Amino acid sequence: MKVLGIYGSPRRNGNSSILLTEALRGAAVLGATIKTISVAEVDISGCTECGGCDKTGKCIIEDDMQAIYPRLRDANVILLASSIFFYGFPSQLKALIDRSQAEWNRRRISKNPEELKRYDSGKGYLLAVGATRGKNLFEGVKLTAHYFFDALDLSYEGGLFRAKIEEKGDIRNYPEILIEAYEFGKKIVDEPSK
Ligand SMILES: Cc1cc2nc3c(=O)[nH]c(=O)nc-3n(C[C@H](O)[C@H](O)[C@H](O)COP(=O)(O)O)c2cc1C
Known part of the structure; x- marks a missing residue:
């Protein structure tokens, strides 16, 4: 896998x-x-909604995203991890997600309506951390992750979410969360594929 x-x-x-x-x-x-x-190591500009990928499934913007498309396709499982910024994803990650519109078009072009009801490429999971405790803290990113994975032909299978963690590295003060994440990683490999 x-x-x-x-x-x-x-x-x-x-x-x-x-x-x-x-x-x-x-x-x-x-x-x-x-x-x-890592979004911190790449340079990805935002989608300009130019329509360049509509008929081809290929993005025309030449930047680091071009090398990422095949890597997204190659995976059976994607584990997406992020902080919460203003109840959403940080802009660096959001740029990667928005640019996956090309993959959505690729999927739409290559599958018929019946096939589009299925996810044939694998599964996606989300790990997210925020500082506050609001009850809707993770709702925005869950939705975005769901549709990011949808574009990649992956089913969104849920994730691990932790509130009230703010300073850099604070999560290390909660060893039980780290164990939970480790076990989560094992679980996703162990889960039978559909
Ligand atoms: C620009 C910015 C916006 C943020 N917005 C939120 C927010 O809306 N809700 C929240 O709970 N935490 C928010 N935070 C806090 C981070 O989610 C939190 O510190 C998290 O632990 C950072 O995870 P990281 O170390 O993986 O980046 C924000 C932080 C920054 C810098």
Whole structure:
């Protein structure tokens, strides 16, 4: 199984990154092949809604996203990790997600309406960390993750969410969360595929 971890926070080695590293460790222990992308290490500009991908499924913007498209396609499982910024994803990650519109068009073009009801490429999971405790804290990112994975032909299978974590590295003060993330990584590799 090929697992792609996306580090979606621009803060290197921050709370969501620590969680993702633990989850990937768990997945690796069960034999998954692990690849990673970090939004802090790439330069991706926003989608301009130029329509360039509408008929081709290919984005015409030449930047680091071009090397990311095949990596998104290659994964059987994507583990997306992020901080919450204003009840959504950080803009660096949102740019990657918006640019996946090309993948949505690719999927739409290559599948018939019946096939579009299915997700044939694998599964997607979300790990998210926020500082506050509002009851809707993770609702925005859950929806966005769902439709990001939809564009990639992956079913959104839920995730792990932690509120009340703010300072860089604070999550290390909660070893039970790190264990939970490690076990989560194992679980996603163990789950039978549909
Ligand atoms: C620009 C910005 C916006 C934020 N917006 C929210 C928010 O809406 N709700 C919240 O609970 N935390 C918010 N936070 C706090 C982060 O989600 C929190 O510190 C988290 O632990 C950061 O995770 P990271 O270390 O993986 O980046 C925000 C932080 C920044 C810098």
